Amino acid sequence: MSTHETTTRLLPTADGARVRAVLRELVRPQRGTAVLGLIALVGAAAVSLLVAPLLGQIVDVVAQQRGADAVTGPVLGLVGAALGQGVLAVLGIALVAQVGETMLARLRERFVSRALGLRLERLEDAGAGDLTSRITEDVTVVAEAVREAMPEFARAALLVVLTFVGLAALDWRFLVGALLAVPIQAWTARWYLSRSGPIYADQRIAYGTQQQQLLDTAAGLSTVRALRLGDEHSGRIRERAENVVRLSLRVIRLQTRFFGRLNGAEFVGVAGVLVAGFWLVGSGTATIGTASAAALYFINLFTPINILLFQLDAAQSALAGLRRLVGVADLPPEPVPDTPERPDGSGIGVRGLSHSYVADHPALRDIDLDVEPGTRVALVGASGAGKTTLAKVVAGLHRPSSGRVEIGGAGLDEQGPEVIRETVALVTQEVHVFSGTLAEDLRLAAPDADDARLHAALDAVGAGEWARGLPDGLETVVGDGAHELTVVQAQQLALARLVLADRPVVILDEATAEAGSSGARTLETAAEAALDGRTSLVVAHRLTQAAAADRIVVLDGGGIVEQGTHDELVAAGGAYARLWSAWSGLRTPAPGV
Numbered sequence: 001m002s003t004h005e006t007t008t009r010l011l012p013t014a015d016g017a018r019v020r021a022v023l024r025e026l027v028r029p030q031r032g033t034a035v036l037g038l039i040a041l042v043g044a045a046a047v048s049l050l051v052a053p054l055l056g057q058i059v060d061v062v063a064q065q066r067g068a069d070a071v072t073g074p075v076l077g078l079v080g081a082a083l084g085q086g087v088l089a090v091l092g093i094a095l096v097a098q099v100g101e102t103m104l105a106r107l108r109e110r111f112v113s114r115a116l117g118l119r120l121e122r123l124e125d126a127g128a129g130d131l132t133s134r135i136t137e138d139v140t141v142v143a144e145a146v147r148e149a150m151p152e153f154a155r156a157a158l159l160v161v162l163t164f165v166g167l168a169a170l171d172w173r174f175l176v177g178a179l180l181a182v183p184i185q186a187w188t189a190r191w192y193l194s195r196s197g198p199i200y201a202d203q204r205i206a207y208g209t210q211q212q213q214l215l216d217t218a219a220g221l222s223t224v225r226a227l228r229l230g231d232e233h234s235g236r237i238r239e240r241a242e243n244v245v246r247l248s249l250r251v252i253r254l255q256t257r258f259f260g261r262l263n264g265a266e267f268v269g270v271a272g273v274l275v276a277g278f279w280l281v282g283s284g285t286a287t288i289g290t291a292s293a294a295a296l297y298f299i300n301l302f303t304p305i306n307i308l309l310f311q312l313d314a315a316q317s318a319l320a321g322l323r324r325l326v327g328v329a330d331l332p333p334e335p336v337p338d339t340p341e342r343p344d345g346s347g348i349g350v351r352g353l354s355h356s357y358v359a360d361h362p363a364l365r366d367i368d369l370d371v372e373p374g375t376r377v378a379l380v381g382a383s384g385a386g387k388t389t390l391a392k393v394v395a396g397l398h399r400p401s402s403g404r405v406e407i408g409g410a411g412l413d414e415q416g417p418e419v420i421r422e423t424v425a426l427v428t429q430e431v432h433v434f435s436g437t438l439a440e441d442l443r444l445a446a447p448d449a450d451d452a453r454l455h456a457a458l459d460a461v462g463a464g465e466w467a468r469g470l471p472d473g474l475e476t477v478v479g480d481g482a483h484e485l486t487v488v489q490a491q492q493l494a495l496a497r498l499v500l501a502d503r504p505v506v507i508l509d510e511a512t513a514e515a516g517s518s519g520a521r522t523l524e525t526a527a528e529a530a531l532d533g534r535t536s537l538v539v540a541h542r543l544t545q546a547a548a549a550d551r552i553v554v555l556d557g558g559g560i561v562e563q564g565t566h567d568e569l570v571a572a573g574g575a576y577a578r579l580w581s582a583w584s585g586l587r588t589p590a591p592g593v
């Protein structure tokens with residue numbers, strides 16, 4: 001895949017001007033703290049500048065062979081300067097970091113809220129890897145810059161500026177000597193920045209595509225194995241990893257050359273200050289102590305200048321990350337109707353609906369379907385027939401390529417996402433146990449529910465017994481790295497959330513097939529309870545689910561080929577009857593169906 005194709009699929013990246021505007025906007029509410037922090041840092045830098053002249057005074061005392069008492073004053077001054085600088089620097093760094101952290105938190109909130117509002121198509125287009133690398137790597141790089149680089153950068157910049165002022169105060173000729181280094185440093189910085197920016201941007205993109213490839217291959221592992229695509233996928237992973245390594249090596253080579261040039265600049269500056277000192281002391285214009293102070297000033301500049309220039313590096317990398325975060329945070333929100341229509345009842349109507357993920361390969365074609373309020377329709381069909389797609393389009397997750405979906409007589413577009421969420425609940429095949437306590441997991445669906453309601457929901461889906469048996473009951477921490485739930489328990493939890501959410505319309509596409517036959521029966525009973533009294537569209541992964549529905553719709557190749565009750569369809573002897581007889585022949589007879 002060419003770089004061009006890769007970038008056009010990725011989520012957007014903001015330009016530098018937009019990033020600056022967003023930063024200004026984020027810093028505005030904390031202007032007071034930022035100014036205080038800056039004042040403390042200026043104070044710290046100013047106090048630290050006292051050290052070199054005080055040392056110069058000590059040199060003069062020694063050179064002029066004055067008594068030991070003459071050293072007391074400068075030494076006390078040095079102690080005071082060290083303490084004052086320490087206190088002010090800590091205060092300044094803490095305040096600047098606080099401003100940075102708050103800005104980052106706001107940006108992250110904006111990013112997450114936009115990312116959650118992204119339409120599924122947009123996310124699938126970009127690939128989950130792009131989004132995850134932004135929320136993991138980019139956020140980390142920016143957070144490190146905010147925590148470390150930004151306060152250090154501010155401190156070093158102030159120290160450099162004030163040291164130049166101090167040099168000029170000693171004698172302007174020291175400043176001239178020191179300034180000889182500046183053109184080399186400025187040129188080095190320009191040279192470096194013009195090269196490092198694009199490399200860092202490429203590096204971030206390379207991380208994103210590498211992550212995407214790993215996710216793709218891991219998610220489709222069984223298909224990769226079945227179709228013997230292992231070599232091709234290993235090749236793709238290798239290609240992406242090599243790209244990441246190649247870019248990392250380019251960064252290291254660039255940094256080595258960068259620091260080599262900076263060392264050259266330091267050499268020129270030190271030579272300039274020493275020559276000026278030699279000349280001024282020789283002509284009697286300055287004392288040895290003053291010349292020593294000037295040389296110390298300049299040598300003390302090495303560290304802040306290196307920090308400054310090296311942090312440019314972190315700043316570049318953070319800027320590349322920020323551009324990708326702001327790019328997502330700036331995505332226009334999904335259009336919401338000004339006055340959302342509210343559904344009148346819970347009937348589902350699907351009119352002339354077609355949907356294609358890829359042009360000219362319709363996943364659904366010309367579907368017309370009605371689900372009467374309070375009834376259950378089961379979708380049946382072979383793998384790839386379009387069941388999940390229809391379920392997601394009806395739930396408002398995909399916008400159909402053409403046609404219309406209505407709930408309670410109002411179109412989904414006219415209702416907008418808020419109203420749809422109030423009416424429709426969806427359980428997909430990707431059941432997720434959110435990390436946290438069992439109670440928190442359940443309250444995602446009903447934040448105000450008390451413990452009694454949570455227990456009632458768990459009881460309704462047959463999960464009450466195991467939930468009460470958990471070490472800390474509802475307060476047991478579940479999910480990754482904590483108390484792991486079985487597949488069946490995780491799905492019961494999803495169904496309990498459905499009961500708590502208490503929406504009039506339910507779309508159910510849970511994977512009972514993965515639960516084994518006894519697990520599947522438990523889940524079917526649980527689903528029965530969760531769907532009771534609601535209008536529902538159920539993707540029937542097992543035909544027993546279909547048999548229990550009020551009506552069955554058989555899909556094939558994205559179109560409806562048959563519909564009716566179980567008995568009608570079995571009697572008709574068509575596609576459903578064939579599926580049913582194959583299914584009944586395979587399964588162990590279960591009581592009741």
Ligand SMILES: Nc1ncnc2c1ncn2[C@@H]1O[C@H](COP(=O)(O)OP(=O)(O)OP(=O)(O)O)[C@@H](O)[C@H]1O
Binds near residue numbers: 385
């Ligand atoms: N995100 C996607 N991008 C591209 N094509 C897709 C996507 N999701 C599904 N498809 C294709 O759309 C068609 C319908 O898929 P869908 O998942 O809706 O079928 P299904 O009947 O639910 O299958 P299953 O029972 O295996 O889940 C298939 O050809 C599938 O390959």
